[in-house]
Amino acid sequence: MNFDLSEEQRLLQESLRRLLADRYGFTQRNAAMAAPEGWSRKIWRSYAELGLLGLPFEEADGGFGGGPVEAMLVAEALGEALTLEPWFTTVVLGGGFLRHGASEAQRRALVPQIAAGEALVAFAQMETQSRYSLSDVATEARRDGDGWVLEGRKRVVLHGDTADWVVVTARTSGARSDRAGIGVFLVPASAPGLLRQGYATVDGQRAAEVTLSGVRVGPDSVLGDPAEGLPLVERVVDEAIAALAAEAVGCMSALHALTLEYLKTRHQFGRAIGQFQVLQHRASDMMVALEQARSMAMYATMMLDEPTPERRSAMSAVKVQIGRSAKLIGQHAVQMHGGIGIATEYAAGHYFKRLAAIDTLFGNVDHHLETLAAEVSAVA
Amino acid sequence: MQRYIFREELQQTPAPQPVGFGTNMVGPILIAFGTEAQKRRFLPRIRNIDDWWCQGFSEPGAGSDLASLKTRAVREGEHYVVNGQKTWTTYAQHADWIFCLVRTDPEAKQQEGISFLLIDMRTPGITVRPIITIDGGHEVNEVFFDDVRVPVENLVGEENRGWDCAKLLLGHERTGAARVGVSKERLRRLKYVASQVEEGGRRLIDSPRIREKIAGIEVELKALEMTVLRVLAASKRAGESRNADPASSILKLRGSEIAQSITELMMEVAGPYALPALADPEMDGTNEPGLMEDWARTIAPVYFNWRKLSIFGGTNEIQRQIMSKAFMGL
Numbered sequence: 001m002n003f004d005l006s007e008e009q010r011l012l013q014e015s016l017r018r019l020l021a022d023r024y025g026f027t028q029r030n031a032a033m034a035a036p037e038g039w040s041r042k043i044w045r046s047y048a049e050l051g052l053l054g055l056p057f058e059e060a061d062g063g064f065g066g067g068p069v070e071a072m073l074v075a076e077a078l079g080e081a082l083t084l085e086p087w088f089t090t091v092v093l094g095g096g097f098l099r100h101g102a103s104e105a106q107r108r109a110l111v112p113q114i115a116a117g118e119a120l121v122a123f124a125q126m127e128t129q130s131r132y133s134l135s136d137v138a139t140e141a142r143r144d145g146d147g148w149v150l151e152g153r154k155r156v157v158l159h160g161d162t163a164d165w166v167v168v169t170a171r172t173s174g175a176r177s178d179r180a181g182i183g184v185f186l187v188p189a190s191a192p193g194l195l196r197q198g199y200a201t202v203d204g205q206r207a208a209e210v211t212l213s214g215v216r217v218g219p220d221s222v223l224g225d226p227a228e229g230l231p232l233v234e235r236v237v238d239e240a241i242a243a244l245a246a247e248a249v250g251c252m253s254a255l256h257a258l259t260l261e262y263l264k265t266r267h268q269f270g271r272a273i274g275q276f277q278v279l280q281h282r283a284s285d286m287m288v289a290l291e292q293a294r295s296m297a298m299y300a301t302m303m304l305d306e307p308t309p310e311r312r313s314a315m316s317a318v319k320v321q322i323g324r325s326a327k328l329i330g331q332h333a334v335q336m337h338g339g340i341g342i343a344t345e346y347a348a349g350h351y352f353k354r355l356a357a358i359d360t361l362f363g364n365v366d367h368h369l370e371t372l373a374a375e376v377s378a379v380a
Numbered sequence: 381m382q383r384y385i386f387r388e389e390l391q392q393t394p395a396p397q398p399v400g401f402g403t404n405m406v407g408p409i410l411i412a413f414g415t416e417a418q419k420r421r422f423l424p425r426i427r428n429i430d431d432w433w434c435q436g437f438s439e440p441g442a443g444s445d446l447a448s449l450k451t452r453a454v455r456e457g458e459h460y461v462v463n464g465q466k467t468w469t470t471y472a473q474h475a476d477w478i479f480c481l482v483r484t485d486p487e488a489k490q491q492e493g494i495s496f497l498l499i500d501m502r503t504p505g506i507t508v509r510p511i512i513t514i515d516g517g518h519e520v521n522e523v524f525f526d527d528v529r530v531p532v533e534n535l536v537g538e539e540n541r542g543w544d545c546a547k548l549l550l551g552h553e554r555t556g557a558a559r560v561g562v563s564k565e566r567l568r569r570l571k572y573v574a575s576q577v578e579e580g581g582r583r584l585i586d587s588p589r590i591r592e593k594i595a596g597i598e599v600e601l602k603a604l605e606m607t608v609l610r611v612l613a614a615s616k617r618a619g620e621s622r623n624a625d626p627a628s629s630i631l632k633l634r635g636s637e638i639a640q641s642i643t644e645l646m647m648e649v650a651g652p653y654a655l656p657a658l659a660d661p662e663m664d665g666t667n668e669p670g671l672m673e674d675w676a677r678t679i680a681p682v683y684f685n686w687r688k689l690s691i692f693g694g695t696n697e698i699q700r701q702i703m704s705k706a707f708m709g710l
């Protein structure tokens with residue numbers, strides 16, 4: 001297997017890391033978080049200039065034709081700097097729906113705007129009763145002439161407060177948990193009847209509650225097959241898991257580095273605390289967890305184009321390992337910092353919180369373990 | 381035993397508990413080391429909670445290695461003049477008094493040049509700066525002392541013997557660290573939350589995986605509760621001992637770990653519904669119906685905040701160190 005990066009891939013990650021090192025220090029991040037939108041439009045324009053926003057789209061659609069490895073490299077660097085901008089929601093989630101579900105006309109209309117940093121997309125999937133089940137959709141899409149009327153409530157829509165477009169899953173037929181009968185709709189956030197209530201999330205990012213009351217959309221808002229949208233959703237969610245894995249690896253490696261630095265510089269009992277064996281062993285456990293997570297983030301990129309059952313299982317395995325590593329690294333890092341680890345004026349606690357939040361997205365460790373456990377078969 | 385039952389009942393309700401710095405910390409120290417005048421002056425007000433106390437031990441450079449503390453107190457006539465800084469001081473923003481470890485003899489061996497001083501928080505020269513924790517709360521502070529004049533009558537015990545007072549705290553009120561009542565209440569809360577959240581049409585409380593995890597924590601907590609009761613029975617027999625006891629480390633370790641494991645399971649159960657960071661209506665004074673279910677509000681903040689349980693009051697690494705050195709001869 002070849003794990004080496006191409007020259008272009010290395011350059012992409014290096015230039016992003018340089019940009020973030022210059023412009024996204026801890027204080028700059030805090031300033032972005034405190035701004036009304038909770039992130040920085042200015043840095044968003046820089047992402048556009050660097051090509052991050054058009055990264056995964058076909059060149060013919062106005063993108064740069066990047067693949068899973070490029071997405072991984074970008075997500076990892078964004079994770080290292082603990083960035084707050086809606087790259088994941090717009091480019092990975094929104095972009096995923098456009099790439100895999102949109103018609104050429106839909107892509108031609110929206111991809112150039114996204115690539116230029118002029119359009120933001122969010123994904124409204126979760127509902128009060130659904131939790132992680134992607135097929136549990138109570139939001140309804142009723143036929144209305146040649147269009148549709150949407151009715152329902154979506155929960156914790158990441159970056160839903162600033163999105164220009166919202167990708168909504170809604171039931172076009174069948175019972176609440178049927179796999180068939182789920183449609184995916186691309187809805188302008190300004191559509192009458194669409195109400196958004198935005199708020200900060202516990203990791204310092206943003207989300208919104210989205211209520212759809214009689215929202216009318218045209219036939220051109222449908223992404224893919226309105227009767228069979230679930231495979232599309234699963235495909236995009238798997239890409240999202242791969243990107244979250246890479247982001248988490250970025251967070252973990254930065255947090256591990258921060259902790260090592262602290263172990264070398266913090267003195268108690270007349271020596272650097274890194275000389276205490278119990279802390280040395282912890283730091284080693286963190287490194288093991290980090291490398292295991294990194295391996296799984298790479299595995300994710302390799303499995304994205306595999307047939308659906310293999311791809312789905314692989315992403316469950318990825319999410320389990322990422323969640324476990326993130327928990328170990330996050331908790332150890334805080335513990336080894338002592339009091340300063342839970343002070344908001346210091347970066348370690350913020351990494352810890354983001355890692356905890358990542359575990360809750362698109363299935364936590366427990367959810368994916370249950371999926372995998374169901375696949376374990378007896379051996380004669 | 382009565383104190384234990386009272387506290388556990390409060391914890392399980394859950395009702396606010398009296399802040400412990402008065403009755404559990406400085407009170408017993410005054411009883412053991414204070415002058416008659418100090419006892420008459422402070423103890424009734426401690427019992428009544430007329431005065432709020434805070435604990436000024438830790439400093440930026442002296443956490444686990446408390447004896448390396450640098451805050452200086454220099455005797456000038458009938459006063460000590462105090463200069464330096466304390467940190468992580470819980471509720472300093474509300475406190476009327478702070479009990480401090482200060483260095484009175486910089487030449488002596490570390491633990492021998494330390495004294496125990498009571499300082500009125502309204503004395504000129506004291507500045508309190510908030511430290512906000514990652515859950516967004518304000519419970520800890522930095523406290524700065526700039527030529528703060530403290531009457532010598534506020535010295536507890538002998539000058540340069542303050543470490544004796546500090547040591548008394550190590551062994552005292554050890555059953556409190558187990559937090560059995562708090563954990564019982566949290567477990568009940570966990571079951572409530574798991575009964576609210578569903579996935580695939582099934583409540584999480586009906587998931588065998590979740591039930592097994594809850595049962596596992598309940599076993600640990602029952603064992604801890606029995607250990608606490610053994611400690612209480614033994615101390616009744618022996619009278620309150622002034623020496624540190626391995627029990628205090630065992631209870632602190634298990635108590636903090638069990639409490640933290642409950643917050644982790646709570647996060648696991650709530651999943652993405654724990655993400656919104658919404659202000660607590662009880663704190664911000666509004667009655668507006670929340671955007672999210674009430675149970676979802678505090679889950680992530682408590683998970684974040686309770687990492688402190690294995691850090692304060694002697695970190696869990698230090699507890700293990702104490703056990704292996706002092707009680708097992710390793």
Ligand SMILES: Cc1cc2nc3c(=O)[nH]c(=O)nc-3n(C[C@H](O)[C@H](O)[C@H](O)COP(=O)(O)OP(=O)(O)OC[C@H]3O[C@@H](n4cnc5c(N)ncnc54)[C@H](O)[C@@H]3O)c2cc1C
Nearest residue numbers: 276335336338339435437438443444468470688692695697
């Ligand atoms: C929420 C909160 C409230 C607090 N309230 C108060 C208060 O009211 N009053 C007060 O005085 N203090 C208070 N503290 C301070 C608390 O007692 C200290 O945080 C604690 O003693 C650890 O010190 P430190 O934070 O400086 O960490 P450090 O001592 O720097 O420790 C950093 C890491 O090194 C490890 N370590 C250190 N020495 C050793 C060793 N010898 N062997 C192995 N590992 C070691 C520690 O376990 C930790 O993991 C509070 C702290 C917190 C977090």
